[in-house]
Amino acid sequence: xxxxxxxxxxxxxxxxxxxxxxxxxxxxxxxxxxxxxxxxxxxxxxxxxxxxxxxxxxxxxxxxxxxxxxxxxxxxxxxxxxxxxxxxxxxxxxxxxxxxxxxxxxxxxxxxxxxxxxxxxxxxxxxxxxxxxxxxxxxxxxxxxxxxxxxxxxxxxxxxxxxxxxxxxxxxxxxxxxxxxxxxxxxxxxxxxxxxxxxxxxxxxxxxxxxxxxxxxxxxxxxxxxxxxxxxxxxxxxxxxxxxxxxxxxxxxxxxxxxxxxxxxxxxxxxxxxxxxxxxxxxxxxxxxxxxxxxxxxxxxxxxxxxxxxxxxxxxxxxxxxxxxxxxxxxxxxxxxxxxxxxxxxxxxx
Amino acid sequence: xxxxxxxxxxxxxxxxxxxxxxxxxxxxxxxxxxxxxxxxxxxxxxxxxxxxxxxxxxxxxxxxxxxxxxxxxxxxxxxxxxxxxxxxxxxxxxxxxxxxxxxxxxxxxxxxxxxxxxxxxxxxxxxxxxxxxxxxxxxxxxxxxxxxxxxxxxxxxxxxxxxxxxxxxxxxxxxxxxxxxxxxxxxxxxxxxxxxxxxxxxxxxxxxxxxxxxxxxxxxxxxxxxxxxxxxxxxxxxxxxxxxxxxxxxxxxxxxxxxxxxxxxxxxxxxxxxxxxxxxxxxxxxxxxxxxxxxxxxxxxxxxxxxxxxxxxxxxxxxxxxxxxxxxxxxxxxxxxxxxxxxxxxxxxxxxxxxxxxxxxxxxxxxxxxxxxxxxxxxxxxxxxxxxxxxxx
Numbered sequence: 001x002x003x004x005x006x007x008x009x010x011x012x013x014x015x016x017x018x019x020x021x022x023x024x025x026x027x028x029x030x031x032x033x034x035x036x037x038x039x040x041x042x043x044x045x046x047x048x049x050x051x052x053x054x055x056x057x058x059x060x061x062x063x064x065x066x067x068x069x070x071x072x073x074x075x076x077x078x079x080x081x082x083x084x085x086x087x088x089x090x091x092x093x094x095x096x097x098x099x100x101x102x103x104x105x106x107x108x109x110x111x112x113x114x115x116x117x118x119x120x121x122x123x124x125x126x127x128x129x130x131x132x133x134x135x136x137x138x139x140x141x142x143x144x145x146x147x148x149x150x151x152x153x154x155x156x157x158x159x160x161x162x163x164x165x166x167x168x169x170x171x172x173x174x175x176x177x178x179x180x181x182x183x184x185x186x187x188x189x190x191x192x193x194x195x196x197x198x199x200x201x202x203x204x205x206x207x208x209x210x211x212x213x214x215x216x217x218x219x220x221x222x223x224x225x226x227x228x229x230x231x232x233x234x235x236x237x238x239x240x241x242x243x244x245x246x247x248x249x250x251x252x253x254x255x256x257x258x259x260x261x262x263x264x265x266x267x268x269x270x271x272x273x274x275x276x277x278x279x280x281x282x283x284x285x286x287x288x289x290x291x292x293x294x295x296x297x298x299x300x301x302x303x304x305x306x307x308x309x310x311x312x313x314x315x316x317x318x319x320x321x322x323x324x325x326x327x328x329x330x331x332x333x334x335x336x337x338x339x340x341x342x343x344x345x346x347x348x349x350x
Numbered sequence: 351x352x353x354x355x356x357x358x359x360x361x362x363x364x365x366x367x368x369x370x371x372x373x374x375x376x377x378x379x380x381x382x383x384x385x386x387x388x389x390x391x392x393x394x395x396x397x398x399x400x401x402x403x404x405x406x407x408x409x410x411x412x413x414x415x416x417x418x419x420x421x422x423x424x425x426x427x428x429x430x431x432x433x434x435x436x437x438x439x440x441x442x443x444x445x446x447x448x449x450x451x452x453x454x455x456x457x458x459x460x461x462x463x464x465x466x467x468x469x470x471x472x473x474x475x476x477x478x479x480x481x482x483x484x485x486x487x488x489x490x491x492x493x494x495x496x497x498x499x500x501x502x503x504x505x506x507x508x509x510x511x512x513x514x515x516x517x518x519x520x521x522x523x524x525x526x527x528x529x530x531x532x533x534x535x536x537x538x539x540x541x542x543x544x545x546x547x548x549x550x551x552x553x554x555x556x557x558x559x560x561x562x563x564x565x566x567x568x569x570x571x572x573x574x575x576x577x578x579x580x581x582x583x584x585x586x587x588x589x590x591x592x593x594x595x596x597x598x599x600x601x602x603x604x605x606x607x608x609x610x611x612x613x614x615x616x617x618x619x620x621x622x623x624x625x626x627x628x629x630x631x632x633x634x635x636x637x638x639x640x641x642x643x644x645x646x647x648x649x650x651x652x653x654x655x656x657x658x659x660x661x662x663x664x665x666x667x668x669x670x671x672x673x674x675x676x677x678x679x680x681x682x683x684x685x686x687x688x689x690x691x692x693x694x695x696x697x698x699x700x701x702x703x704x705x706x707x708x709x710x711x712x713x714x715x716x717x718x719x720x721x722x723x724x725x726x727x728x729x730x731x732x733x734x735x736x737x738x739x740x741x742x743x
Contacts, residue, residue: 030479030480033480034479034480034483034484035483035484035487036483124369124370125364125365125366126365128365128367128368128369130365130368130378130394130397132365132378132380132392132394138390138392139360139363139380139382139390139392142360142362142363142382143361143362143363144362144363144364144365145362145363145364145383147364150364150699153385153386154386240477240479241477241551243477244700247477247700248371248372248474248475248477249372249475249476249477249700249703249704249707250364250366250372250699250700250702250703252370252371252372317479317480318478318480318551319477319478319551320473320476320477320478320551320552320555321476321477321555321700322554322555323386323555323698323700323701324386324698325698326554326555
């Protein structure tokens with residue numbers, strides 16, 4: 001029981017610390033590619049959040065401002081549980097330590113983006129006081145759509161098409177391990193459950209155990225699935241080139257346009273949590289190293305979680321935003337590769 | 351698709367602006383969309399009016415012409431040159447050849463500056479931050495060159511009536527600096543253009559979007575590189591006496607889409623470097639200004655010039671004391687934006703914003719006051735305008 005309580009407190013805390021670093025790392029990598037210095041490492045992820053908490057509170061032009069403001073906090077909690085579900089100490093709770101449970105929580109996050117957009121009414125579009133129709137406008141009386149509403153439509157499309165690659169990729173380790181339980185997936189990759197608790201200081205024994213792992217990532221279906229997962233990761237995060245949901249050129253920041261002061265800080269926290277969870281799930285199911293109470297292993301896990309954001313920063317720096325003309329074929333293409341990985345893993349299992 | 355059909359197809363309106371991060375200028379775009387596809391668009395360009403023409407009325411001509419630089423912060427030299435040129439034409443002042451060369455060098459550097467800002471802005475609207483930053487980095491080099499010649503990074507104030515200011519003459523030190531830096535810039539711009547043209551991700555966004563056919567471009571009098579990207583082979587520089595001695599190509603492309611508008615400007619940058627190099631190599635010696643003219647009453651005089659965004663027109667008259675009367679200025683953005691209103695139809699909404707940016711809009715220099723009486727727009731006659739000016743309104 002004591003492990004369960006400590007894990008519930010410590011592992012989300014470790015996730016939070018890593019989450020504080022990720023946005024800074026992401027910005028730093030992009031800045032270096034763009035021949036700039038970039039912000040200090042902790043500024044975008046930590047100091048910015050702190051700064052927003054102390055900013056003047058601004059009432060959003062939303063029909064349900066309280067609910068609108070609470071959505072990022074709900075998102076942080078959802079991701080809090082997603083981290084815990086991948087933690088070995090929580091696997092004793094029946095059915096929570098499964099890939100399906102994490103997929104369910106990620107679906108909630110996707111829905112949250114739609115909800116945010118639906119409850120937002122920024123002044124930058126329809127509400128802007130400007131007499132459009134006095135000067136002989138041809139189109140009069142059309143229904144007018146806020147940027148956020150346009151963004152919600154895009155979020156809906158991304159839920160249907162954009163999330164396919166990630167979920168398909170997540171089920172490749174499931175097929176190989178013949179189980180949806182994280183415990184079985186990491187055991188398949190040689191994770192030694194005796195390492196879970198109590199842990200200790202850095203010891204070569206741990207390094208040996210880590211090097212003894214046989215990650216799914218280094219198998220043929222694993223590589224294919226990892227590649228597809230990475231594309232799904234970008235889509236899920238609404239990051240370049242799949243940031244059509246918050247394309248600056250038209251819908252500006254999309255669903256989060258009206259978040260200011262502490263709510264903007266909350267939104268940043270939610271994003272950091274999603275960044276960590278998606279990386280953490282990848283490390284757990286493709287490398288076989290879950291976030292555990294064992295301190296050295298937890299540090300290695302968190303360090304590995306920084307790799308994917310670095311990779312996505314590089315991709316983002318060299319990509320324009322895709323419109324749906326490009327998103328559909330890319331998503332379908334990678335979903336097809338994901339299915340190929342599933343077929344290959346099925347053949348391997350049979 | 352006819353107007354009625356478009357009206358029926360429009361599902362919803364998405365109004366964009368006046369304030370929007372993707373708009374460098376204050377205009378209002380009403381996109382009528384069916385799902386994500388634009389079926390119609392209406393632009394409103396006139397919320398912002400500087401009243402420069404009115405401000406200049408009655409000012410001493412040398413003092414007034416400096417204000418033309420404030421029409422645009424990016425192409426300030428070309429406005430001052432064209433205003434000065436109109437006066438020089440009206441008063442039949444002969445400009446020394448060396449001054450003409452230096453004016454051309456400044457104009458071409460300014461074209462580089464303007465096109466690089468365009469490329470940066472287009473890449474920003476595309477969402478490609480890296481190429482945006484790189485274009486801005488290249489622009490810094492161009493601004494350094496402008497600084498070397500004029501002493502200023504913007505608002506250079508190079509031309510004066512009869513020539514150029516003494517501080518803007520190109521001496522040996524400036525000449526060697528310009529030569530050195532231009533040779534590097536040439537390579538850098540070429541690399542950048544190649545990188546943009548060969549980037550399949552960028553091309554997937556710009557190819558086939560925002561198509562403006564040659565017929566539409568002619569109908570809407572699309573100016574400058576925007577028109578040339580739609581196949582209109584007009585470049586006023588080929589007709590200007592100042593450019594007669596230089597060998598350069600007019601970049602004319604046929605597809606008329608966003609890709610061609612981006613590529614046309616990238617290739618024009620290379621041509622501009624070519625012109626500057628020729629001008630530096632054959633820079634004639636001699637005086638840089640002829641100030642022996644006498645200001646007197648001048649009848650209505652006009653001048654047309656090829657600015658980075660297209661053709662600009664300046665006209666003015668002088669009274670017997672050399673004060674400006676009836677200064678008029680027409681800039682290319684008005685017709686360029688009108689063309690984009692048509693070009694964006696059929697695009698995705700996100701591409702529509704790119705199409706708007708692809709004509710390199712600069713409204714600060716374009717707007718006219720619109721008079722609305724009882725909810726209806728009214729156009730003032732020439733007599734009414736003169737009457738208003740006489741009454742000081």
